[in-house]
Amino acid sequence: MDPDLQRLVRKLSRALGLPARLREGRNGRGKGARFPLRRGEGEKETVWLEVEGNLSSREVSLVRLLLAEWERRKGEAAGEMTPLIRWLKDSAGGDCPSDPPPDVERLPWDRRVPFFVVHRGAVQGQGSGEIRRILVRYFEGKTWILPMDPEALLLLVPWTMVEADGGEPWQEVLLGAAEGLADVVTSEAGERVRVVVHPPVDSPRQLPGALSSLREAVRLGRTFYPERSVHGTWQFRLERLLDQIGREEAENFLRDLSPAPFWEEGEWRRTLEIFFRLDGNVSEAARRLHVHRNTLVYRLDRLKQETGLDARRFEDAVAMYLALLLSARGER
Secondary structure (H helix, E strand, C coil), rough: CCCCHHHHHHHHHHCCCCCCEEEEEECCCCCCCCEECCCCCCCCEECCCCCCCCCCCHHHHHHHHHHHHHHHHHHHHHHHHHHHHHHHHHHHHCCCCCCCHHHCCCCCCEEEEEEEECCCCCCCCCCCHHHHHHHHCCCCCCCEEEECCCCCCEEEEEEEHCCCCCCCCCHHHHHHHHHHHHHHHHHHHHHCCEEECCCCCCCCCHHHHHHHHHHHHHHHHHHHHHCCEEEHHHHCCHHHHHHHCCCCHHHHHHHHHHHCHHCCCCCHHHHHHHHHCCCHHHHHHHHHHHCCHHHHHHHHHHHHHCCCCCCCCCHHHHHHHHHHHHHHHCCC
């Protein structure tokens, strides 16, 4: 049952001072007034609103008016985006997507940033519906929210809601917006989500390619960085290449690289991931790891003794970084 409708029924019950409930089907009529609701998509039976007790003609008119307004808003919200959703799904997987239909071209296009929100569908049993309501509140109804899969939503956010005046690189601006979005959904829905962001698009013709890149980034993010929740589609150049390497070749590379499989040891792995993510900055990496700078230097020296690889040397750092990525892929 639609949670928005259930909330409306609770408000009506409080306003009327009478018990009210939703019932599917035509059987089991209760006492009092009964109001039919338009059958929702995928529902086999009409949904009825039942109010126990006697209602005045004015109260009956008010209930009908509120229900009609709810149905109108629900129909408008779903119907306006339906042609766009259908066109994107039809275009998926095609090498040459079809031209957008007139209904899509007529939408108020301006510069929009695509976000892809992926979840497990465990939010109070509601899945994307509950997350969608959180996003509507967060963006104040100004964002197009398209359900693409049972566990994925495509958001098209106006660039004006994302852009910053601080002069930061656009990549940092978009990743910061994605992190804020992930934090809001996680805190309000109680479910960890993965958010991927794509550079802004200016027309519907750019959307099929953007959606394909978003889906690929979700897959690569799950494969190589399962612990991270935010990605940008532009961040996976190396990972796309490594994704094409066979398992046997990857295992041979790891076996020949070091007698000590540092990629399997938790402390070493976390140390190297943060060290490389911070471009080899020892002081900043020590701060992020919550250890003294000398402690981190000791770890790197000990790692060098046991593996023969120095993470502070460019050539060795590249090999060690590849080992972390290839071993992460093998763990999936």
